[in-house]
Amino acid sequence: MKTIHAILLLPFLAVFVTSCGDNKAAENKNTTEVIPVKLLPLNGQSAGTAAIAVSGQFTTDDETMLSFKTGGIIQSLLVKEGDAIKTGQLLATLNLTEINAQVTQAQLGFEKAQRDYNRVLHLYQDSVATLEQLQNAKTAMSIAEEQFKSAEFNRSHSQIRATSNGYVLRKLANEGQLVQPGTAIFETNGAAAGNWLLRVDLSNKQWAAIQPQDKATIEIESVAGKTFEGTVVRKTEGLNQTSGTFRADIRLNGTKPAAIAYGMFGKAIIQPAATVTATGAGPWSIPYEALMEGDGSTGYVFVTNDRKTARKITVTIGGMEKDQVIITKGLEAAGALIISGSAYLTDGSPISVK
Structure with missing residues (x-):
């Protein structure tokens, strides 16, 4: 009888052993699964040398509103929109x-x-x-x-004189008009000096990727078939509330084109420098989706330094802005922040960068 029972149990034992083996294999597979993620470079690191395409308008960054110190009736306006002006030139007078x-x-x-x-x-x-x-x-x-x-x-000061060489962009009043002290009469700029800047809008990721002194190639619609060299001279440290974007200024290098005017549309390709700084200074602006947990001023994110393994670290939250979280501490030694795929990660998970 014992022999018969043993024979009857053999198929069930085989199924049980096979099932346990399958479960262990599935468990091993899950623990070694590589999770695809997206990264946001931190502390000067670049996600490769991918170029960034941007667009904006040309400016000289020295537009000036000229007005009378006193109020009164405008006696004469001696220039028109588009006129070239020189430093000290008389532009307008009041009835004295x-x-x-x-x-x-x-x-x-x-x-x-x-x-x-x-x-x-x-x-x-x-x-x-x-x-x-x-x-x-x-x-x-x-x-x-x-x-x-x-x-x-x-x-x-009941007369207006040009403060620099440039052009009259706009005439905002007319002769015979009664104006109050400080009312803008002309808008001028220093375009004659050739200090042209292409002011562009940037997304959060673009802002994080570029740095001052990055090189750029600029296209101007009025100069078809030709490109110009430029350099990123500054980027804003705060969000533009009107456009909801960050901004950067790209200065034209070398010989300036003649066919360019204030407000003209331009495009640029920025090449981020593939450099790495030793430490980060912060603060950092990160997307909401990168923050996994939060408790008051403390939160957790996933980062990577080798682009192969995810690490879970604690960060200090400094505040919230539109579409982003401000981190003041914790990312100093991080190479890149994981901003997509974090929900499937644990500390030490293997990753692949999309």
Whole structure:
């Protein structure tokens, strides 16, 4: 009977052993599965040398709104939109009738105060006037003098002169118009100096990938079939609330094209420098989806330094902005942040970069 029972149990034992073997094989397979992920370079590292295509408008970064110091009626506008201007050139004047009257009144007041002071001084020397009366007369004369200087200053700024060589971009008022102090009359720039910048918008990833001094190739629609060399000179450290993007300025190098104007559209290909810094300074702007857990100011993310293995680390959260989290500490030694595929990772998981 025992022999019969043993024979009957053999098929079941075989199935059980096979099932256990399959489970162990599946478990081993899961523990060695390579998870595909996407990375965001950190601390100056570049995800290769992939070029970044951007677009924007040309500017000289020195646009100036010119206005009168005083209010009044515009007497003359001596330039038009598009005119070239030189430093010190007279561009506009106010009607000076009222302003001259104010200067004359201040001058007469100052002259009277001088006479009063001299009279009191003589009386004081003759012991007729007191020291207090002399001091009051001197104070009144000083006040009248300053009022006269102020009136002359306002008259000298009742005209507009060019602050630099450039062009008139916009004329914002007309002759005969009554304007208040500080009302913009002209918008000018220093385009004559050739300091052209291509101001471009950047996404979070593009902003993280580029650095000042990165090289760029620029295309200008008005100069078909030709490209120009440029250099990234700056990138903003905050989000532009109007456009919801970051910005960078690319300066044109070498000979500047003649067929270029303020506001003209341009394209550029930025080549990020494939350099690595020893340490990061922070703070870092990372996508929301990269933050796996959070408790107050503490959170967890996955990073990699060898692009083969994921590491789970603790970070300090400094704040939240549109579509991003600000990290102030924890990413100093990280080469790249894992921003896609984190939900399937554990500490030490093997990864492949998409």
